[in-house]
Amino acid sequence: MTGLGIVTSLGQGQADNWAALTAGKSGIHTIARFPTEGLRTRIAGTVDFLDTDPLVAPALSQRFAEEAAEEAIAQSGIGTKGDFPGALFIAVPPVEMEWPQRQAMAQASGQSGDITYSDLQRAASSRAFDAWHDLFIFATVADNIADRFGTKGSPISLSTACSSGATAIQLGVEAIRRGETKAALCIGTDGSVNPESLIRFSLLSALSTQNDPPEGASKPFSKNRDGFVMGEGAAALVLEDAESARARGAKILGYVLGCGEKGDGFHRTRSSPDGAPGIAAIRAALDDAGTAPDSIDTINAHGTSTPENDKMEALGCAAVFGDRIRTLPISSNKSMIGHTLTAAGAIEAVISLLTIAHGRIPPTINYAVPDPALSLDVVTTARDARVSRVLSNSFGFGGQNTCLVLGDEPA
Amino acid sequence: MSKTSMSQRDVVVTGIGLVSCAGEGIAAHLEAFTAASPKAVDIERFAPYPVHPAPALVLDGQIPKKSDQRQMEAWQRLGVYAAGLALESAGVKQDTAFKAAMHLVVACGGGERDTAVDGAILTGLRDAADPGAYLNEHLQNDLRPTLFLAQLSNLLAGNIAIVHGVTGASRTFMGEEASGVDALRNAQSRIASGQIDTMLVGGSYSAERPDVLVVHEMGGYLHKGDFLPVFERAEDGEAGFILGSAAAFLMLEAAETAVARGAKTFARLLPVESDRPRREPGSVGRSLSALWDRAGAKPDAVISGATGVRAITAEEGAALAELAPGVPVTALGDLSGHSLEVTAPFGAALGAALISEGRAREIAVTTVGHRRGEGVVRLSALS
Known part of the structure; x- marks a missing residue:
């Protein structure tokens, strides 16, 4: 990896995010973007300092991705402006038409009785809404990113639910290993x-309803955790074939040593009770990296703060790391960014790469009431440590489990 | 991009699952290919837009649990059904261990709606004193919680894992026509390079959704009125696509492992070529020619995924006349309609079936996305 870019509710860019993350600052706040009257959950980690018109998920996701990619490509110094010499893999939220647009079309239809989709179709046929076609089809975000940064070939837009960002990286790694490309721009973005x-x-009862105070709601691994808090943001990583990165004199920030994945056919939203698929994904990542559990210095947890995820993740990590899990630092960034x-x-x-670079593990905030059932070394304030290798976990709806091993040196 | 110089393994098609208005399974689709006209066009239900409807399926055959059937919407049921057909055709439907290790690449959209709820909310919003609060209240009270699981793109793969036990791992590619081409490209190259031995790849699409008709009416991409063959939609008011409900899955395997397990092989899938140059007059023809050359295509039949969107379909027709003079071109749109993400997998599955029947030695499947992305998929006989 030769370039990184990041946007979260804590700010834009590596410097601002790192300062806030290590200070234990929360980006979770009361939602101001739309009325929350009557909602059980009224908080989120929205990114409010970037804007689009219209303010819809695909446009916002594109905006975040552009900012992150700009930072990552500038840091890597690869290619020339608008000419990225490699492929694009981008994780984007599934795209759908949104309510303000439906409402505008309903109004334009002139229907004064019950509104149906026939009325929206009639409004669409007026040609007044043609510009929205591209806004609400799935390939547009990737297409615009490909145009702006000049990536090569057909871009891949992908989803593996909450592990999508890790899958984007995995796809990039695999393409480079196959020798198809020397570089890949891998992005995960969400403005939904x-x-x-x-x-x-x-x-689905997945969200925390502890609205007050907002910054206290996301409590990974705590006994009183009650769901996750939605967050927004994007990250971009420039991946390169290590040899060609060295050959062009690039500064190498770290290595993707291994990627592992495993599906779970147990349930649409819950994981197998024995945790086997999550365990298999972690082991697959370690195997792919050609390394043993002992070499991992810290775990960047999926740690969503839902009762289910955190229990299953702790169980999975314990199965792989054995007794060492009690003293292996683990932390969830989601406590701060959702x-x-x-x-x-x-x-x-x-x-995780910033953790390696700075030798400092960001905290899991709000860990006031530890869950006694989970024997973990949860990092509660930024901890200085020599970090050579990080395991980063991602688990998602639909039985998606993807894990990455990231390191400071090649395997 | 430069292709890998690593030694490449042959990739073969060992399973095919097809569902469309032509029916289900290989035989029904070979018949449709011969007829070269759609078996069903419904011009009433979503008038003025015709659609090619899904066939009547006995879901229990592939999705035995009613609870699973209920937890899915039409596009997922079609896809899970077709995936089951592909597993059956590959002879691995009962092989639990084989399926548990098998990986998936799915190309699809998502976003299923409850159209009655949407309509009622839009009607209520018109006179609501506080529209924001009204929307919140009604979404919270009127949306079925499980509808979300029919909206998430990756839940087609999730349902295939649950229903069929295909649990290696899955990745879902989104992005209309190009995503289907790239799913095949990615699966083929992962197997060819030795990163993996077996993959199930495909997608599904439900055309029978008034909301997707809105999205494609925006931009004027839909053909209206009676059916017309894709390459004949030349006059004003005729151009555009007729959406078709369809699903297609292929089991792809390294030739060496397919032989080792004694599998029936339908055809060889060669490296898939795709690109997305910026669209401008002439770009589709140029892109197709370049991909054709890179693929080294020398087909005796072409299956075209042409949309019927006028300028790009005309460019494709002209390019094919030059690249493959005298070679018969069959438009998938004339068999089963346009099914966006499913186009390339459907064409590839049908092509593999035709080759295994000895009806062609080599087939090229072309895909020209209605907005972006071109692809050439080449299949050939085994020897």
Whole structure:
């Protein structure tokens, strides 16, 4: 890896994010973007300092991705402006038409009785809404990023739910290993905090309802954790074939040593009770890195703050690391930035690399009431440590488990 | 981009699952290919837009649990069904261990709606004193919690894992037509390079959704009125696509492991070529020609995923006339309609079936996305 870029509710860029993360600052706040009246959850880690018109998830996701990619490519010094010499792999939230647009079309239809999709179709056929076609199809974000940065070939837009960001990195690693490309721009982005997205998670009882104070709601590994908090942001990583990065004199920030994944067919939103798929994903990442559990210095946890995830993750880590899990520092960035969903795996990979670079592990805030059932060394204030290798976990709905091993030196 | 210089393994198709208005399974689709006209066009239900509807399926055959059927919406049921057909055709449907190790690449969209709820909310919003509070209240009370699971793109893969036990790991590619080409490209190259031995790859699409008709009416991409063959939608008011409900899955395998397990092989899948140059007049023809050359295509039949969107379909027609003079071109749109992400996997699955029947030695499948992305998928006989 030769370039990193990051946007979260804590700020834009590596410097601001790192300062806030190590200070234990929270980016979670009361939602101001839309009315929250009547909602059980009224907080999120929205990114409010970047804006789009119209303010819809794909446009916002694109904006975050552009900012992150700009930073990553500038740091790597690869290619020339608008001419990135490699492929694009981008994790984007699934795209859908949103309520303000539906409402505008309903109004334009002139229908004064019950509104149906026929009315929206009629409004669409007026040609007044043609510009929204591209806004609401799936490939547009990737296409615009490819145009702006000049990536090569057909870009891949992907989803593996909450492990999407890690999968984007994995796809880049595999393409480089196959020799298809010398470089890859891997991005995870998510700007989908809007009423319906929030309510969908709320209806699945996945979200914390501890609205006050907002910054206290995300409590990974705590006994009183009650769900995750939605977050927004993006991260971009420039991956290069190590040899060609060295040949062009690039500064290498770290290595993706291993990627592992394993599916789970147990349930649509819950993981196998024995934790086997999560365990298999961690082991697969270690195997791919050609390393043993002992070489891992810290775990960047998925740590969503849901009762289920944190229990299963602790169980999985204990199975792989044995007794050492009690003294192996583990931390969840989601305590401060919330769960950035599609972007999470990429954002947490960037934070893992910053952890290695600075020799400092960011804390898990709000760990006031430890869950006694989880025997973990949760980092509660920024901890200085020599960190050579990080395991970064990502788990998602639909049985998605993806883990990365990141390191300061090649395997 | 430069191709790898590593030694490459042959990749073969060992399983095919197809569902469309033509019916289900290989035989129904070979028949449709011969007829070269769609078996079903519904011009009433979503008038003025025709659609090619999904066939009547006995879901229990591939999705035995009613609870699973209920937890999915149409596009997922079609996809899970077709994936089951592919596993069956590959002879691995009962092989639990084999399936548990198998990886998936799915190309699809998502975003299923409850159209009645949407309509009622839009009606209520018109006169709501506090529209924000009204929207919140009704989304919270009226949305079925499980609908979310029919909206998430990766939940087609998730359902294939749950219903069929295909639990190696899955990745879902999104992005209309190009995502189907790239799913095949990615799966082929992972197997060819030795990163993996077996993959299930495919996608599904439900056209019978008034909300997707809105999205594609924006921009004027839909053909209206009676069916017309794709390459004949030349006049004003005729151009555009007719959406078709369809699903296609292929089991891809390294030739060496397929032989080792004694699998029936339908055809060889050669390295897939795709690109996305900026669209401008002439770019589609140029891109297709370049991909054609890179693929080294010398087909005796072409399956075209042409959309019927006028300028790009005309460019594709002209390019094919030059690249493959005299070679018959069959438009998938004339068999099963346009199914976006499913186009390339569907064409590849049908092509592999035709080759295994001895009806062609080599087939090229072309995909020209309605907004972006071109692809050439080449299949050939085994020897």
